[in-house]
Amino acid sequence: MTDATVTPTGRQIPDRLVSPLARALKSWEMLLLIVAAAIFIANSLASPYFLDPWNLSDATFNFTEKAMIAFAMAMLIVAGEIDLSVGSAIALCSTVMGLAMAAGAGTPVLVLLGLGTGLACGAFNGLLVARFGLPSIVVTIGTMSLFRGISYIVLGDSAFTGYPASFAWFGQGYVFWVITVELVIFAIAAVIFGIVLHRTNFGRMVYAIGNNATAARFSGIRVERVKFILFLLTGLMSGIAAICLTSRLGSTRPSIATGFELEVVTIVVLGGISILGGSGSIPGVVIAALVMGLVTFGLGLLNVPGIVMSIIVGGLLIGVIALPRLWTMIRRR
Amino acid sequence: MSLLKSREAILALAIVALLAVIASRFPAFITPRNLAGVLTDTSPLILLALGQMAVILTKCIDLSVAANLALCGMIAALMDGMGVPLPLILLAVIALGAGLGAVNGLLVWRLGIPSIVVTLGTMTIYRGAIFLLTGGAWINAHQMSDAFKAFPRTVVAGLPVMAWIAIAIVAGFALLMLRTPLGRAFYAVGGNPHAAVYTGISVGRTQFAAFVLAGALAGLTGYLWVARYAVAYVDIAGGFELDVVAACVIGGIAIAGGAGSVVGAVMGALFLGIIKNALPVVGISPFWQMAISGSAILIAIAFNARANREAGRIILKQAEHRT
Numbered sequence: 001m002t003d004a005t006v007t008p009t010g011r012q013i014p015d016r017l018v019s020p021l022a023r024a025l026k027s028w029e030m031l032l033l034i035v036a037a038a039i040f041i042a043n044s045l046a047s048p049y050f051l052d053p054w055n056l057s058d059a060t061f062n063f064t065e066k067a068m069i070a071f072a073m074a075m076l077i078v079a080g081e082i083d084l085s086v087g088s089a090i091a092l093c094s095t096v097m098g099l100a101m102a103a104g105a106g107t108p109v110l111v112l113l114g115l116g117t118g119l120a121c122g123a124f125n126g127l128l129v130a131r132f133g134l135p136s137i138v139v140t141i142g143t144m145s146l147f148r149g150i151s152y153i154v155l156g157d158s159a160f161t162g163y164p165a166s167f168a169w170f171g172q173g174y175v176f177w178v179i180t181v182e183l184v185i186f187a188i189a190a191v192i193f194g195i196v197l198h199r200t201n202f203g204r205m206v207y208a209i210g211n212n213a214t215a216a217r218f219s220g221i222r223v224e225r226v227k228f229i230l231f232l233l234t235g236l237m238s239g240i241a242a243i244c245l246t247s248r249l250g251s252t253r254p255s256i257a258t259g260f261e262l263e264v265v266t267i268v269v270l271g272g273i274s275i276l277g278g279s280g281s282i283p284g285v286v287i288a289a290l291v292m293g294l295v296t297f298g299l300g301l302l303n304v305p306g307i308v309m310s311i312i313v314g315g316l317l318i319g320v321i322a323l324p325r326l327w328t329m330i331r332r333r
Numbered sequence: 334m335s336l337l338k339s340r341e342a343i344l345a346l347a348i349v350a351l352l353a354v355i356a357s358r359f360p361a362f363i364t365p366r367n368l369a370g371v372l373t374d375t376s377p378l379i380l381l382a383l384g385q386m387a388v389i390l391t392k393c394i395d396l397s398v399a400a401n402l403a404l405c406g407m408i409a410a411l412m413d414g415m416g417v418p419l420p421l422i423l424l425a426v427i428a429l430g431a432g433l434g435a436v437n438g439l440l441v442w443r444l445g446i447p448s449i450v451v452t453l454g455t456m457t458i459y460r461g462a463i464f465l466l467t468g469g470a471w472i473n474a475h476q477m478s479d480a481f482k483a484f485p486r487t488v489v490a491g492l493p494v495m496a497w498i499a500i501a502i503v504a505g506f507a508l509l510m511l512r513t514p515l516g517r518a519f520y521a522v523g524g525n526p527h528a529a530v531y532t533g534i535s536v537g538r539t540q541f542a543a544f545v546l547a548g549a550l551a552g553l554t555g556y557l558w559v560a561r562y563a564v565a566y567v568d569i570a571g572g573f574e575l576d577v578v579a580a581c582v583i584g585g586i587a588i589a590g591g592a593g594s595v596v597g598a599v600m601g602a603l604f605l606g607i608i609k610n611a612l613p614v615v616g617i618s619p620f621w622q623m624a625i626s627g628s629a630i631l632i633a634i635a636f637n638a639r640a641n642r643e644a645g646r647i648i649l650k651q652a653e654h655r656t
Contacts, residue, residue: 082449134634137394137449138578138588142630145575149624156620254620262453275450307469307567311461318440318454325444 028272032287036294043298050301057178061248062300063267063293064182065241066260067285070267071193072234074285077268078197079230080210080277081129081136086238087260088147089121093242095151098160098252107166114243115236121147122235126228144261151254160252171248182244186289189237194282206230210277259310266317267292275321292316340585340637344600348607355611362614369492375606376499377402379599380554381573382580383506384547386598389581390519391540392526392590393441393448398551399573400459401433405555407463410472410565413481422481426552433459434548438541448540456574463567474563485561495557502550507595519543523590572623579626580605583633605629 043050050056069086076083096117097110105113121143128139173181197203205226208216217223241260246252271288273280292313299309356363381398388395405426412422433455440451474482485495492500510516521529522539529536559565584601586593605626612619 128631128635132635132638134638135588138582138630138634141575141578142582142627142634144627145579145623145630146627149621149627152620152623153618156618259457262457265450265453269450275447305464305469307461307464310457311465314454314457314461318446318451318458321446321450322440322444325446329444 029281029284029287032270032272032284032291036287036291039291039294039298043294043301046298047301050298053178055301057174057180057183059293059297060180060183060186062296063289064180064186065245065248066263066267066292067186067289068189068241068244069234069237069260069264070271070285070289071189071282072230072237073264074268074271074273074280074282075193075197075203075206076230076234077265077273077275078210078277078280079206079227080213081227081230082140082265083125083136083231083234084140084261084265085121085125085143085147086234086241086264087257088144088151089118089235089238090242090245090257090260091151091254092121092147093117093239094246094252094256095154095160095254097242097246099154101163101167102160107164107169110163110167111170111243114246115239118235118237118239118242119232120235121238122232123228125235126231129231130224130228148254148258151256155252155254161250163247163250167247168250169247171244171246171250182248185240185244189240190282190286194286197282202226202229207278210279262310262317263292263313266313266320269317270320341594341597341600344583344585344597344604348600348604351604351607351611355607355615359614362611369496371606371610372499372603373493373496374610375602376495377554377558377570377573378576378580378602378606379499380502380550380557381547381577382584382598382602383502383595384543384550385577385581386584386586386593386595387519387543388448388540388547389578389586389588390523390590390593391536391543392523393540393543394452394578394588395434395437395448395544395547396452396574396578397433397437397456397459398547398577399570400456401430401548401551402555402558402573403567403569403571404433404459404463405430405552406559406569407466407472407555407565407567409481409556410477410559411466413478414472414476416478419480419484423553423556426556427549428552430552430555431545431549434544434546434551435541437548438544441544442537442541445537460567467567469567472559472565477560477563482560482563485557495561498553498557503595503599510595515539515542520591523587524592575630576605576626579630579633582630582637585633585637587637588634601633 073083073086093114097114100110100113125136125140125143128134128143129136170181175181175184197206205216205221208219208221209223209226213223242257245257249256267288268280268285269275270291271280271285273285295312295316296309299312352363361367381402385395385398408429409422409426412425413419417425437448437451437455440446440455441448485493485498487494489497510519518529518534518539519542521532521534522536526536529539558570562569580602581593581598582588582601583604584593584597584599586598586601608625608629609622612621612625
């Protein structure tokens with residue numbers, strides 16, 4: 001149908017869908033930046049407590065853990081797949097760490113177990129999707145139930161508490177002045193994922209698969225292997241997020257990180273990643289994470305309850321996709 | 334078609350085997366009285382699975398059904414508190430549920446947003462709306478009128494009204510799917526959207542209809558749920574959408590659309606319902622339920638994918654798995 005050729009060093013894939021979209025995307029990140037600035041100013045006017053550096057530092061906790069996963073999820077969505085099990089994977093990682101902690105394990109072991117469990121969750125999803133060719137939406141709905149289900153079996157209605165003091169560093173520690181450990185992890189992840197997606201062959205493969213998986217296969221890309229690696233990465237980032245979240249909360253309940261998948265997908269979509277795959281950028285996701293963090297923090301300062309914030313997140317998710325489409329519909333008339 | 338039939342036969346065998354295993358240790362479980370109880374308990378799952386089936390047939394998915402149910406249930410309880418008569422409440426919740434479904438449907442049809450994104454968003458919006466309505470307050474049994482609570486539990490000819498409603502709607506759905514143009518349109522749209530357009534079926538409109546249907550059923554179930562358990566709060570039926578999708582997938586509704594049957598969906602729901610009811614009897618903690626549902630989804634899709642594997646000549650391994 002199209003004469004799409006995928007060259008790892010080339011420009012955008014010459015597909016008639018991409019070039020106007022790529023142009024729109026450039027303005028999308030600009031628009032997001034303006035929105036972020038506007039929210040920042042509005043917040044500082046609305047609450048006298050907003051501009052305090054320590055408060056702003058606290059505010060970063062609203063998005064750092066979710067944004068870490070969002071980078072990996074962005075690549076997964078660019079490749080045309082999705083992972084709805086990330087929140088449950090965090091619960092499972094946290095539960096495994098809790099079990100190890102109860103058995104007397106030290107911080108290094110806990111971290112390794114958290115990362116390992118995340119990788120295992122990602123590998124399980126990846127195996128089912130890439131190896132057995134099952135649709136990722138249903139697979140991850142299934143594992144969403146399974147992973148958290150295992151946490152419920154282990155914990156029931158109890159909780160693990162009493163993590164070692166050194167473990168608290170990940171979620172409560174500061175590297176320098178008000179710069180938290182989590183913020184540093186977030187920044188490092190942003191740089192690494194940005195380079196991988198935008199500056200490496202692997203990143204080009206991800207875009208190629210998302211635009212046309214069949215064409216990608218014909219041009220010699222091992223589609224299954226790339227997808228498996230992407231699920232693995234998402235699992236790994238869930239593991240890192242689980243370490244940070246568990247360390248920050250200092251406890252593990254089976255309901256930990258409920259609804260994370262929604263916010264992660266919202267950040268990704270808000271960041272301009274097409275939910276249909278094939279386009280979007282990591283800088284967009286970074287700004288979207290800042291926007292989400294600022295919105296929830298600002299609302300929190302105004303004493304808006306969490307469930308109302310989730311309405312706003314849900315509305316943002318739909319609105320961000322709906323508005324450009326509505327706009328083109330109106331202009332066409 | 335024979336393959337489809339055999340899959341339902343396998344599921345029926347699995348249900349019988351499951352019952353036999355339970356009965357071998359706890360014979361009381363398969364007394365007619367207890368089975369009627371299981372059917373009544375499973376009625377909400379059956380109703381929602383039917384609506385979800387219509388949505389999945391058209392290549393969509395509706396994750397907002399449980400939130401829709403909770404919102405409609407809360408509205409029903411609030412209306413009861415204001416002294417609105419029961420028939421009006423029933424009409425209102427069905428209309429409201431259909432309206433909430435229509436919002437999903439319009440976003441999918443008119444704006445072409447993927448259904449998973451739309452319903453992931455409306456799921457939180459609908460549930461948040463309950464909080465906005467009530468400020469997080471509960472409506473308890475003593476705040477509900479007797480007529481409101483009694484209707485689903487009234488026993489007619491040996492079964493509660495709730496079970497009869499489920500049976501009637503299952504029959505109605507079977508007719509709809511097999512004997513009406515709309516029913517055929519659901520299959521046509523999911524089976525081959527391009528061919529459906531050429532035969533004069535509007536894909537978007539059919540998907541819209543499926544969402545409205547699923548929404549209306551969720552609305553009705555919302556009343557039944559709240560009246561039966563005699564309590565309404567923000568988190569009722571939390572996570573129930575996963576059970577509903579599980580019931581459909583176990584029942585052999587192809588997630589890629591276009592294939593599946595009413596009998597399958599009902600049996601998928603019954604399978605989960607029997608497990609749920611048997612767990613406390615067998616002495617397994619109810620905390621196992623979630624993991625069992627998840628495993629059942631995974632086993633069922635793996636099984637369905639095997640059965641659906643194309644027998645034709647495959648030059649390259651199929652590249653696109655996207656639903």
